Amino acid sequence: MNRSRTEKGEKSRKRLLEAAAEEFASNGYDRTRVSDIVKRAGLTQAAFYLYFPSKEAVYGELRDAFFTQLSELADAGKQVTPLPKEMTVPKIRENLLGLFQFFRARPRLTQVFLAAAQEGERLHQQMAKLVAENLRTNQNAGHVRPELSPEVAAEAMVAVLYRLTERFLLTEVMTAEELADHATELLARGIVAP
Amino acid sequence: MNRSRTEKGEKSRKRLLEAAAEEFASNGYDRTRVSDIVKRAGLTQAAFYLYFPSKEAVYGELRDAFFTQLSELADAGKQVTPLPKEMTVPKIRENLLGLFQFFRARPRLTQVFLAAAQEGERLHQQMAKLVAENLRTNQNAGHVRPELSPEVAAEAMVAVLYRLTERFLLTEVMTAEELADHATELLARGIVAP
Missing domain, CATH: 1.10.10.60 (Homeodomain-like)
Structure with missing residues (x-):
């Protein structure tokens, strides 16, 4: 060794x-x-x-590294929460862009873990949980619309992220920047408190 | 016979x-x-x-009926397009509600066709195509934000619909009405032209 x-x-x-x-x-x-x-x-x-020691071990290591890095990214918004105006449209775009760039930089692993039904599901739930916590914190701080359900919005946001990645990013139809713009366009007004 | x-x-x-x-x-x-x-x-x-004649035939019949009914529902918004104010927040909610109610009334078939990777993918693309056409028509009529990409928004909307159905509707955590409210809350402001 x-x-x-x-x-x-x-x-x-x-x-x-x-x-x-x-x-x-x-x-x-x-x-x-x-x-x-x-x-x-x-x-x-x-x-x-x-x-x-085995095929399982190499798969496990790839998966754990992918999950950990992705969780850190999904969690990034949280750390600046005490600052005012954290949940702004440019901030949402920045976070989305970071995630799309992460997937774009690892197309093969993204395919393995986002497409694999079971792994994908586990990852989806972990991400949604982090996003929901982040939304809840920002809702309490007055940055997110009070009528929004953090759980439902988080599930929806992760679903959008996944689908656009699979459909447009990994197929190289659009860039991470373009997708971050489009996703922000669609979602930000429903999230950010007026 | x-x-x-x-x-x-x-x-x-x-x-x-x-x-x-x-x-x-x-x-x-x-x-x-x-x-x-x-x-x-x-x-x-x-x-x-x-x-x-076979197991394949009974599966095919279930699938074709499900697809046809769902396509008619997804397409329903299109028929009233010439009317002004077609793409309003209550209208979006009504369309979402119709779709959630459709899935709720057929939990077993929804599970079969939304979960089955290949069938689910085919259905997703068909739905997204209809929604994109509908968005484009309404964009031309001035009801949808001009900066929105109909293709990207449609993919995102279908992804949200699928995920909320799988996660909250089929598990009976929320009703079709609750989900239609939440989805409208999140998405409508990003779609409807001010």
Whole structure:
């Protein structure tokens, strides 16, 4: 296990993670074999097991990293809440843009985790929970319309984010900026208190 | 085939369709056998083949009826377009309510066709196309904000409709009326021209 701490080891590890993401996205988790991953990475089966105990482990690591980074992004709005005017139209656009850019920078992983029914569902609920908390805090601060249900609005916002990502962003029909503009156009007036 | 035209025949046919919907929703299309459907309907295998050539045929009939009715509903807003003020907040609410009530009245079929990845996708695109056309017509008439992209807004609206149905309506957490109110609250201000 010493090798994994060296620079070369870190590179091989990263190559295996990237190759695994490609394989999962192309062929699905079930149909991906460790032999496909190492072939794509240009490494040996032995090298794979130096860094990961199993296919499940590499998938788990990709998923956990994706979830953690995404949660931090979805949660970003929360930290500036004490400031006045936090929930403004430009701020909503900025947050949406950050999320779309995140997905755009990881098209393969986004495909794996947003499309996979079960993983997608888990991720959707986690995101919706964070967004709902954020909306509730801002509602209490007077920035969000008092009549809005944070739970329903959060579910709706995450659904919009997912669908636009799948339909226009990953297919490269629109840029993250364009989608952030469109989504803000549609949603901001219903969220921000007048 | 004469029997299928009699009143008794129509009743058996309907029972088979209902039983099939239950089985597809409970066990998925692949794991449903004709023998499960006839058992639930309290009929014989021979009776089934009197009305349907195969499992595929009964699924196809359920799907086509669901699609057709849903398309008519999604298209309903279009017919009154020439009238002024068609795209108003109460009108948006009325259309949303009609859709939520449609799903609520058919929880099993909604589960089958909204959850099934491929069917769901096909349905989503059909719905989004109708909604986009409707938005475009109303945009030309000056009822919808000129800066809104009909395609993006339509995809987003259908995504919201789907998610709220799955998350709150089919789980009986909220009524169709409550969801129509919440969805209108969130979306209407971004759609309707001031």
